[in-house]
Structure formats: structure tokens, C-alpha cells
Amino acid sequence: MHRRLKRIHEQYNDLLSVSLAGLQLRNPTMLASGFLGISQDVFNRLYRMGAGGIVSKSISIEPIEGYRNPTVFSLEESSYINAVGLANPGAEAFSREIASNRNVPIIVSLVGSSDNEFPSMIKKFDGLNILGYEINLSCPHVAKMGMEVGDDPEMVCAIIKKIKSNTHKPIIIKVGIGSVDVVKIAQVAKDAGADAITAINTIRAMAIDIETMMPILNNRIGGLSGKSIKPVGVRSVYEISKNLGIPVIGCGGIFTWEDAVEFMLAGASAVQLGSVIGYKGLSAFTTITKGIKKYLERKGLKSAMEIVGLAHKY
Amino acid sequence: MHRRLKRIHEQYNDLLSVSLAGLQLRNPTMLASGFLGISQDVFNRLYRMGAGGIVSKSISIEPIEGYRNPTVFSLEESSYINAVGLANPGAEAFSREIASNRNVPIIVSLVGSSDNEFPSMIKKFDGLNILGYEINLSCPHVAKMGMEVGDDPEMVCAIIKKIKSNTHKPIIIKVGIGSVDVVKIAQVAKDAGADAITAINTIRAMAIDIETMMPILNNRIGGLSGKSIKPVGVRSVYEISKNLGIPVIGCGGIFTWEDAVEFMLAGASAVQLGSVIGYKGLSAFTTITKGIKKYLERKGLKSAMEIVGLAHKY
Amino acid sequence: MPTNIDRIRSIVIEQIIEETPTVKTFVFKDEISSKAKPGQFLMVWIPRVEELPMSVMVSDKKGYAAITIRKHGFGSTALFNKRLGDLLGVRGPYGNQFKIDKESKKALLVGGGTGLVPLMRLTITLNQLNIDTTVIIGAKSKEEMFFEKQANDFLDKTKHNVIISTEDGTYGVRGYATDVMSIIVNKDKFDTVYTCGPELMMKKVVDIGLANSLSIQASLERYMKCGVGICASCCIGDQLVCKDGTVFNEKQLSTMIDFGRMYRDKSGRKVNFHM
Amino acid sequence: MPTNIDRIRSIVIEQIIEETPTVKTFVFKDEISSKAKPGQFLMVWIPRVEELPMSVMVSDKKGYAAITIRKHGFGSTALFNKRLGDLLGVRGPYGNQFKIDKESKKALLVGGGTGLVPLMRLTITLNQLNIDTTVIIGAKSKEEMFFEKQANDFLDKTKHNVIISTEDGTYGVRGYATDVMSIIVNKDKFDTVYTCGPELMMKKVVDIGLANSLSIQASLERYMKCGVGICASCCIGDQLVCKDGTVFNEKQLSTMIDFGRMYRDKSGRKVNFHM
Ligand SMILES: Cc1cc2nc3c(=O)[nH]c(=O)nc-3n(C[C@H](O)[C@H](O)[C@H](O)COP(=O)(O)OP(=O)(O)OC[C@H]3O[C@@H](n4cnc5c(N)ncnc54)[C@H](O)[C@@H]3O)c2cc1C
Ligand SMILES: Cc1cc2nc3c(=O)[nH]c(=O)nc-3n(C[C@H](O)[C@H](O)[C@H](O)COP(=O)(O)OP(=O)(O)OC[C@H]3O[C@@H](n4cnc5c(N)ncnc54)[C@H](O)[C@@H]3O)c2cc1C
Ligand SMILES: Cc1cc2nc3c(=O)[nH]c(=O)nc-3n(C[C@H](O)[C@H](O)[C@H](O)COP(=O)(O)O)c2cc1C
Ligand SMILES: Cc1cc2nc3c(=O)[nH]c(=O)nc-3n(C[C@H](O)[C@H](O)[C@H](O)COP(=O)(O)O)c2cc1C
């Protein structure tokens, strides 16, 4: 193992490592899907920077070019609106991309418009050095993919069952604020055999430029991420975790170690960092992990797992 | 008429006045429900400060004490989370409160848990000097009221029909981000006879204090308002207005005249100000109205109505 | 630590002073609260129980502030029972402050119960400005009287006079604070009266003040939810006590028809003060 | 006007300069862009059409900046066809900048096409630092050559030499800019070579530079979506061109195995440069 990696491992292991749904992570911070998620070289760098786990960009069976730019832009409030259109290199090219992966804890995010698309994708990835899959059922701005699937309980159930029968690796279902209650969809996912839930994806949103009077995103409507959605993320994690008892990975506007701790108290066993990377760079992984560590020490705790869901009792 | 009021009227009339669903407002800014919404004296003051219309706190058939404090608190991002629990003086006391109203353009917000509760409330208000009603079907944190009603299309339909058969005044339906698509609920409302839609209410959210590890709100879960939700509000207004062609009142994180214009371009005939009042005070009405005026002049337009929905064509 | 005063800040009770059997002062470290102006209040979060508006009491430690709690009903009793090391949350300080006329020569302070808290912060300023100050502290009995020593200490550098009145006569003058006020405003030439305490007491102070053409500054209390001027639960007339107040002057007070008569309960209904 | 560089700022095209039949410079007022560093770029929004990364060109008016557009495909053609008074949006400037060694005595700039834009901003700094500067401008033909005058003007206060090379020999030296470079690095002692232009040209510049032990600063172009380091569409190896770049030095460049060989298309797949 790379020297620096080894040092990070040892340093963090006892206090910070978390396990959920059969995944062992050296610390609770993961890269959120869609951020820097297409290059093995970048994954290696992220791992060196301290990421506990890495979720790839959502991969579809065929390559997708996505929408024209603007596909993502920033708001004053440390938030983004994006409609990338699930641009991704496709399962074939991406499996080649990560074929050389050795010790980076990669979780492959998959997206599809019907249960039949998943087995052939799984086949390409299952033999590689990856931890498991995250299934994106919650992209709010691509027709017939993501949220349109996630808002259809029967489809959710069918997809999970199909995937489960094609792999032994853990599968995580990523949910969001669509037009079916997030707890209800998580329940459907749990019943169908999901090992964990990631909550939440971006929230359907838009912005209009008042000078040209035109929508900014090429796709007009996109998804809101970043600080703005944090309280909605915390609520979703709290409700899913408290009501269903399934392991949850928190996501949505986590910018500081305090945010990460808040999600963990709400019930998240791990947290995903997305938008923060645009505002604070890759060092967010180190800063947040260090902050969590100090907090745990100050509170006299022996493991990050101890704070997961603590807010449920009040 | 009060001298100052008269001056405000004349000054704004041509360029800034808007009409929607039979309502005539001297300018497009309205007070959002739940903000300063229980006192006739305060309504008079708001009107002097330039508000174009005033929506009362949501009134129920009986008085409600609401939840214990903390019921509302502020986030760094110019946003609030609140779970007031629909505290209100009840229809009887509130109808006495506003019985003396002369020329303040008051819209009474009503909330109830079944269609049967509305006729008796309407009876108390219909003879008073008020413009119409806003029906709150979207409070995200009170069981059996608000969102739980708004998420039930049949109930929405029944309530609107019942109200329509009891009053000739315009009725506005306030919708939000619940677990039925906001456009779908607006469609149901329109079909049932609603004259306009207000979008959006707060979004279900929560915050946990990391030192005590406890949820902050007494009700644990509340609703997110303010800057954070603006892009979700703009999107909702855009989708409802573009798809249904019903008059829409925009609400959600409007802090500046630019925000107000953005909502109007998305399709709002008027805008409601809520959280901004906590951060900028009552003068927000004047500042925002002035800004809209300058914008219209700069763009060479003759009426605020001209910009409503302009973004739809792109 | 957030610098935004609206965020809830975690604080630790570092010292507890028992003022009377039903009144305690909690001292805590909080830079922002330590800079509160006289008349301002904090919203104090008692985790999972309540959040209550509380005037900001002075602490002699730099960077520290305090709250003085009278054990009363549900929330205040839970707060009163907190112990050293317990966590609370605070946001604020909110509201305006007592205005001191630079020309002022002779100030009269009339307070009762925890209404004395904002007056204590005020004595510090009056002391700095070297204004001759008389403080009337009203209490039911000797046992319930507090802040006499603090008032004298805080006014050490200026001419001052601290008068105690108890209803049962167990300490100081027998009677109400307003009885004392009636007497001394005739003897002495005060320019401004500052008051905080039970509203019916303040109503009397204002009546006496108006009758004697004094400038008046009264810090009012109303039921508060938000503390930041959005809910109107604290309104009196068209004024928001949390934002336009808590301190109002004689002009404002004399047009407030509900002052000393009616307040709004948690639902927003107007109710009469129990007399 | 937002001061946050990430917000889209509305700008108006106030002046259009036709550099060649296929290259135009648009001048606009924008305080933030006017302060861009050499090597930085803007994300330029062509409403309802596209958003493209564009290097920031210099304007001589205070508070103004410019972009120089080569008409190419879908987005750039729409941009090229914009008129005086039309609205665009910009965000940024983004990216790092050319680093100038304070010890540097003699700089060589090699550019082609709109790759000259960041080099123009650089000449201004070199001029201020009084560094002896040679600029090689490569173009297909005389008709497609631009910025010769600007280069000479911007370098007016320092010793300089602007060399033109055209592939068809219609102006200046016949051949590629890199041919000229090969010759002059043998004759003269340069310490640093700065380059921006087509990647295959830059690859050659880097090879020649490395062979001659020069310091190298190359500004790369990759497909960009976000411009702020979140999407990785611009990555080369583990570097994000929008954030870690656009300027890389000889050490970084020599380990980039994809430099001059492969780039990622809009879907993120790696594809070969068409040779
Ligand atoms: C600006 C301001 C400053 C104050 N400063 C102090 C202080 O320094 N020390 C102190 O002990 N008390 C202070 N109070 C009073 C305090 O906020 C509480 O009202 C009091 O402690 C009773 O609370 P409870 O929970 O025991 O009452 P409850 O048993 O819940 O109710 C009894 C009564 O207390 C009052 N009350 C309850 N909650 C609130 C609230 N959120 N806002 C206002 N009144 C409320 C109401 O009149 C209510 O009818 C202040 C109030 C205000 C408005
Ligand atoms: C840092 C940087 C600075 C640049 N500066 C300038 C400049 O000053 N002047 C100038 O004319 N051009 C500049 N470009 C190139 C410009 O962004 C466009 O690539 C070019 O104008 C072609 O756009 P198109 O819409 O015509 O291409 P299309 O017809 O859409 O596609 C043709 C090719 O253009 C490139 N391209 C398209 N979109 C992008 C994009 N979003 N990001 C990067 N490349 C893209 C791709 O290689 C694509 O294959 C710069 C690019 C980068 C990365
Ligand atoms: C530009 C961009 C691209 C994204 N792409 C994906 C994706 O491909 N799959 C997915 O599940 N989520 C995607 N997301 C959502 C994020 O993974 C995450 O759920 C969301 O951004 C909220 O987290 P944040 O606030 O920390 O950014 C994307 C978000 C952004 C901003
Ligand atoms: C403290 C508070 C109380 C509210 N009460 C009501 C209410 O009674 N009825 C209602 O329809 N909306 C209520 N709302 C929602 C607002 O009317 C508005 O929809 C929401 O705050 C979004 O607008 P804003 O971002 O401008 O605040 C309340 C919001 C807050 C913050």
C-alpha cells in the first residue's frame, strides 16, 4: 500500500472507521455521486486526500453526452443548480476506467430506466475491485431515469430485486425529494432487499436570469444542491433512519464537520460530500474528518458509530 | 383615505398595479401568511409601509396554541426553520380583530382538517372588508392539517368545492412541496374551481444541535423557508403557470427585487414576502417595490403585468 | 462558533448564584451576549423543554454574560433546575435599548422582580456617564428581594441611592415601589424614569411619570415566539416588542391602549391582565 | 451586482473588434473580469444556446475586459454572431495563472489561434516586470493572423521581438510556430517558455522546451462543464484543468501521459486527438 495511504489508515482506524451494510470505511466521509466521479486517477487522488469512500458518477448502460452547457452554476448561498443530464461514459468505458483499481473503496453508482438494464451493467463491474453499488433513483431532471423511476414504487421494487439476484455486493438505494414521500420509497427499497439508503439527491429547482428573462440551465429545470438543502437532508435521514432502522448514508449540503455530525446524529452511518468540493476543494475530506475526530474525542466517545442516530431518543 | 396611503396609491398605480383572479393590488408585493398575520394594527402599519396585499396567519375554526418554543429559528443561510403548529386565535376572535378593517387589502388564510370546517369560517369573514381567501393546504408539520390535506387530491377537491359554494370571493390555494407533485395538486385545485395558486409553502426540514445532540424545534420537524428554498419556489411557479395557465402568486425566499422579478418572469402575478421581514424588516416592501419599478422603467415596460411569465417562451 | 446572532449558540452554565429561594443567576461564557445593550434580551433554549426570552444580566468576567431566572411555570422551572455544567442554547441579543439623554442629570430606576435585570445593565452605563441615579427595588418581602448589592456596586463611581420597598415591610420601606416613586418624584427633580417589571407596576410608573412630565423609558414584556419580528405574537398595537422594543418612551406608551390592559396569549387572542 | 465570482453576471457587448474573418473580440464592462490574471478564463453564457470557457482578453478601458472568439462549431458560432448591445453572462475568472520567476531574464511565448489570448494578458505583466520577451505567433495564413500589433504595443516598455510564422508563408516566416521555436532556442538563451494554443502544438513546445532544459508554463484546454472543480469533465490524469490549471509546469506536464494524446469527450470517455 502507498505509504501515505497506510498512514491515513492507521491514524483513523479505531475512532473514525464506520461499517454499514457490510461496507467497512476508514472514516465516514464519502464522495457524492456526480462529483469528480469519472476518473480512476482522480479517485486515487481523492483517496490520498482522505476520502473514506468514493461513489462514481451515475453510470448508464450506454454513454450519455448530457445536456448542453450551462449544466451547472452557483448561487450566492453556497449552493448549485445543475442539470448535467446524467452525462457519463457508459458501463463499458467506465469498467475499463476502474479496472486497474486496487485499494480505493469505490462504490459504482448505476442509473437505468428499467430493471432489464442493470444485470448487464453489474456483469461488467462485479468482478472488479469495488465495494458495492449505489442505485440512483432520484435524479430530478432527466426524463424516464432517476426520479421518474424513484417515484414509481413498483419499478423501484423490480429494479432492486433484479440487482439483488445478480450480485452479492451490498446495494445502496439513493432517494430524494420527489413526488412520493422519501420514507415511503425507502420502505419499498428496504422491503425489496436494499442494504442501505443514501438520502438525499438534489431537489428540483430552477433559476431565471432577469436581464435576458431566460432560464439559465440549458434544460431549464435542474436540481438544487449545497447548503440550501441541508435541513431537508437532515430531516430525511432522521425520518428514514428512525422509522425504518435501515443503515443510511447522509447527503445534502454537508460543508463542515458540524454538518457531518448533525447528519450522523440524525441517523447517518456515513456522509457524502458533494457541493462543498466546489467551494472548499478536495481538502474538505481532511478538514471534515479531523473535525469529527476532535468532536468524538471531546465527547469522550470510542467510535464514530456511537453517535449514529443519537438524536432519535429525544 | 389616510393621506400617506393615498400618496402611495397614486404613486404606484399605473406601472406597478397587478390584477389576478379578480384581485386588484396596487403593487405585486404581498405579506406571506404566518408573518405578522394576527393584528389589524400591524396590518395597517404594513399597508403604510407599502405592502400591496396582506395574507393573514392561517386561521382555523378553533383557536390553536401551537407547539411550545422553540417554534422558529434562523439558519446561517438567511433561512428559517419553523414549526409554530398553526397557532392562531381562531375564526371567531380573528373576525373580531379585522372587523374594523377599512381599506387594507386583507386576504384571510384558512386552514382546516375537513371540508366541513370551512363554511362556518367563511360565514364569519365573508361580510367583512376583505379581498378573498387563501387556503393553506401545505403546512408541512401539523398532523391532519395543511400538507396532509394537500397531499390528498380528493380532499383538496372537496374543500375547494365546498368553499366555492359558500362565497363569491376569489379563493387562492396555497400549495407546497409535499408528496404529491405540486403541479398535479395545482391541477386538481384548478379543476375544482380555485381562482389562483400560491406556491410555495415551507419544505419539511429539521436541525439538530450537535452539542446537546437534540432536535432544536420542539416539534422536531418543521418547515424550511427563506433564501434556501427560492430556486424550488421559482421552479414550482414556472411549472404551474406554464402548464396550467392559472394565475400564480410566488412565494419562497424572496429577499430582493431581483428575486421578485425572477418569480414574475417564471409566471407569478404577485409575490409574497415572508422570511425577508425577519432579516430586513418591514421596509422590504418599499425596497422591493422600488426595485421592481426601476426595472420596469429600465426595460421600457408600461405595466408589471407585462413581465409575468415572460420566461415561458424560452 | 457562528457570529450570526440569529444562530443558536451552545453555552455552558459555569456559575450559579442563588439570589433568593426562587431566583437564580446563571453565568456563562458568550462573547456576543457579553456585549448586549441594556434592555436587550436573549432567547434561551432549554433543550427539549422550552425557549424563553430572558434579559441579559451582567457578569464581571470578560466575555461572560448571565441570565437571572425566576422560577415560575413550566419553562422557567425547568431552567431554574438546571445545574452547573449543563448546556443551554442562546440566540440574540435582540431588541433596542434604553436611550440615555446626554443632558440627563438625574435618573430614576424603578424595577421589580426579574425586571431588575435590564436595569442592572443600565446602572453600569449610568455609572460610566456619571449620572446621579436613584434605584427603587420593589419586592414582596425581604426574602424575595435581590440585586441591592449589585445596584450599589455598579453605581460606585456616581452619586446614587438604592431604595428598597417590600409589600410586607420586612425590609426597607413598606409598600409598593410605585408608592416610593410617588413620594420621591415630588421631592427630587428627576429627568428620566427607567422601568422594567410587572406590567401593572410599569403602568403606574408611566402614569406617575406622565403626571410629573418625566421622560419615560419602559421595557415591556410580551409573549414571544420568534424574537426577530416575524410572528407578531409580541405585538402591542402596531409595535413589535421584540424588534421595535423592548424599550418604549412616554410618547409611544401613552398611545398604546393595550398597555397595562391586554396582552395576546399563545394563540394570538387578546386577553386581559388579571388584576 | 453580485461580487461572488461564481454568480452569472450580466454583461453587454459594448465594442466588437474584427480580428480576422473568423475571429472577433467583444469588449464589455465587468470590474471582476478586468482583474483576471493571465491564464484565467471565464465561463461565457450565450443565453439559451451554450456556455463556453473563454480566456480573458485585455481591454484598455478601466473596468473593462474582453473575449476573443474563434468561430468554430455550434456555441462559438452563435457567440461570434452576437451584436453590439447583446447580453451575455459571465462567471469567473477561474483557474490559476502563469507564474513568472522573478529571476527570469528572457521569456519566450509561443501561441496559436485564440491561445494567444492568455499570452496577451501575460505580455502586459512581462512588460511591467521589464523582462526581455520574444513572442512567436503561429497562424495558417496572413489572413488568419491576429494580435501582432497588440503584442508589440503591450511590450512597448521592454526589449521585445514579435515573430510571425504562417503555414503557407503568406506572412512572416513560413512554417509552424514550433519550427521557429526550434531554431531560436538554439540561438538565444531563454529561461522560460509560455505557451497556449492547439494541444498538439503545445506538446511540441513542451518537447522542445524539455530538450533544452527550459522552464515551461503551458495553459491547457479541456472540455469543461462546471469550471469550478466538481465535474471532472476537464481532468487530465488526476489534475483538474479548470481548478488545478489551466497552467501547468514542465514537471507536471512531463508526467501527464494523456497530454497531446487523449482527452475526454462530453460523456467522459477518453478519445484520441485527431492527428
Ligand atoms: C423581553 C423579556 C425579558 C424577560 N426577562 C426575564 C428575565 O430576565 N428573567 C425571568 O425570569 N423572566 C424573564 N422574562 C419572562 C420569561 O420569558 C417567562 O415568561 C417566564 O419565565 C415564565 O415562563 P414559564 O415557562 O415558567 O411560563 P409558563 O408556565 O409557560 O406560562 C406562564 C406565563 O409566562 C409567560 N411566558 C411563557 N412563555 C413565554 C414566552 N416565550 N415569551 C414571553 N412570555 C412567556 C406568559 O405570560 C405565560 O402566560 C422575560 C420576558 C420577556 C418578554
Ligand atoms: C480554458 C479555455 C479557454 C478557452 N479560451 C478560448 C478563447 O479565448 N477563444 C475561443 O474562441 N475559444 C476558447 N476556448 C475554446 C472554447 O471554449 C470552445 O471549445 C470553442 O469555442 C468551440 O466551441 P463550439 O461550441 O464551437 O464547439 P462545438 O461545435 O460544440 O464542439 C467542438 C469542440 O469544441 C470543444 N468544446 C465545446 N464546448 C466546450 C466546452 N464547454 N469546454 C471546452 N471545450 C469545448 C470540444 O473540444 C468540442 O469537441 C477555450 C477553451 C478552454 C478550455
Ligand atoms: C453537478 C452535479 C452532478 C450530480 N450527479 C449525480 C449523479 O450522477 N448521480 C447521483 O446520484 N447524484 C448526482 N448528484 C447529486 C449529488 O450526489 C448529491 O446528492 C447532491 O448534490 C446533494 O449533495 P451536496 O449538497 O453535498 O452537493 C449530482 C449533483 C451535482 C451538483
Ligand atoms: C414562522 C412561520 C409561520 C408560517 N405560518 C404560515 C401559515 O400560517 N400559513 C401558511 O400558509 N404559511 C405559513 N408559513 C409559510 C410562509 O407563508 C411562506 O410560504 C414560506 O415562509 C416561504 O416564504 P419565505 O421564504 O418568503 O418565508 C409560515 C412560515 C414561517 C416561517
Ligand code: FES
Ligand atoms: S416575538 Fe415574533 S414578532 Fe416579536
Ligand code: FES
Ligand atoms: S470543468 Fe468541471 S471539474 Fe473542471
